[in-house]
Amino acid sequence: MVVSFLLHTGIGRSLRGGRNVGNVSRTGASLMSKVQNLPVSDDEEGIRLDRWFKRHFPDLGHGRVEKLLRTGQIRVDGSRAKSSTRLEEGQTIRVPPIDPKAGVQNPRKRKFNLSREDISWVQSMVIHRDDDIIALNKPPGLAVQGGSKQSKHLDGLLDGLKFDAPERPKLVHRLDKDTSGLLLLARSSYAASKLTAAFKNRSIQKTYWALVVGVPDPRAGQINAPISKRGAAGQQKMVVSNLDGPSAVSDFATMDVAGRRVAWLALRPHTGRTHQLRVHCEVLGTPILGDGKYGGEQAFIEGVPAPRKLHLHARSLEFDHPRGGRLYFEAPLPNQLAETWRFFDFDPNSRKDVFAELNMEEQ
Numbered sequence: 001m002v003v004s005f006l007l008h009t010g011i012g013r014s015l016r017g018g019r020n021v022g023n024v025s026r027t028g029a030s031l032m033s034k035v036q037n038l039p040v041s042d043d044e045e046g047i048r049l050d051r052w053f054k055r056h057f058p059d060l061g062h063g064r065v066e067k068l069l070r071t072g073q074i075r076v077d078g079s080r081a082k083s084s085t086r087l088e089e090g091q092t093i094r095v096p097p098i099d100p101k102a103g104v105q106n107p108r109k110r111k112f113n114l115s116r117e118d119i120s121w122v123q124s125m126v127i128h129r130d131d132d133i134i135a136l137n138k139p140p141g142l143a144v145q146g147g148s149k150q151s152k153h154l155d156g157l158l159d160g161l162k163f164d165a166p167e168r169p170k171l172v173h174r175l176d177k178d179t180s181g182l183l184l185l186a187r188s189s190y191a192a193s194k195l196t197a198a199f200k201n202r203s204i205q206k207t208y209w210a211l212v213v214g215v216p217d218p219r220a221g222q223i224n225a226p227i228s229k230r231g232a233a234g235q236q237k238m239v240v241s242n243l244d245g246p247s248a249v250s251d252f253a254t255m256d257v258a259g260r261r262v263a264w265l266a267l268r269p270h271t272g273r274t275h276q277l278r279v280h281c282e283v284l285g286t287p288i289l290g291d292g293k294y295g296g297e298q299a300f301i302e303g304v305p306a307p308r309k310l311h312l313h314a315r316s317l318e319f320d321h322p323r324g325g326r327l328y329f330e331a332p333l334p335n336q337l338a339e340t341w342r343f344f345d346f347d348p349n350s351r352k353d354v355f356a357e358l359n360m361e362e363q
């Protein structure tokens with residue numbers, strides 16, 4: 001594990017305010033009719049191959065995926081694979097031409113089972129929409145994908161975000177259930193492939209805000225602490241593992257402090273490991289407020305608003321639009337977290353770019 005305290009120059013550049021690329025129209029034929037070779041992004045590491053197809057091609061039935069695997073038409077890095085194959089970052093998945101008559105449900109005939117309330121709720125999360133992408137401000141407590149204990153999740157609400165498109169949008173990255181903030185969706189297979197590659201190549205700049213218990217010393221730097229999963233099923237958590245853990249790197253900088261009790265951190269992950277920022281904040285000795293999983297009792301401060309809520313928020317994204325141009329989005333804090341920010345006399349609407357300020361000081 002390495003914790004260094006000199007920020008690399010160049011990581012702090014950020015645009016001020018949103019920048020729109022104008023109206024972009026979709027091109028002709030669907031890429032579903034061609035062979036595609038799609039990369040596995042860093043935040044898809046470890047998921048099953050069938051779950052990857054569910055994420056990127058939700059209208060392709062499980063039976064059809066199994067048949068394509070049996071006949072060798074779907075391959076991972078050129079080799080045959082099974083639906084249970086666990087994917088690794090950087091692998092390439094061959095997706096064959098898909099005949100819409102051969103077991104793929106026509107998205108135009110898809111039956112919606114969402115209530116008006118569900119549709120209204122998920123559409124209220126939208127902060128940007130164009131022909132290729134949707135940007136959401138996900139609330140805390142909403143899982144991105146389903147599981148054995150998830151009765152409601154974003155993946156099950158995506159039909160409510162079709163709007164005028166023939167396809168339901170596709171998930172291209174994820175946030176933890178209890179993490180709020182910016183989440184990107186692709187409205188076409190073309191946009192999905194471009195955004196997935198951007199996440200893999202780490203050309204998308206992600207900035208998170210967190211309130212942590214204590215103040216890191218020093219107050220800015222970089223954490224390089226590989227992490228891997230440990231524990232029995234149902235009790236698993238990520239731990240620092242220098243022996244077999246994949247690389248996990250995060251920048252951190254202190255935005256403000258409330259004495260020695262609480263610090264407001266800006267965090268920029270260079271990799272997308274599960275629970276990366278939560279583990280890295282614990283490595284600093286300053287667990288995220290409300291994160292009992294990694295901080296134990298130290299993570300709780302009674303008497304503050306929402307003491308048991310995870311105070312971690314995906315604040316901004318800066319990235320290249322699939323059709324060209326650079327975009328920057330910010331997501332406001334959810335009300336419960338904003339109340340805690342104000343409790344400590346922090347400004348929940350701050351536009352401060354602490355990374356850019358630190359880079360100016362270094363020059």
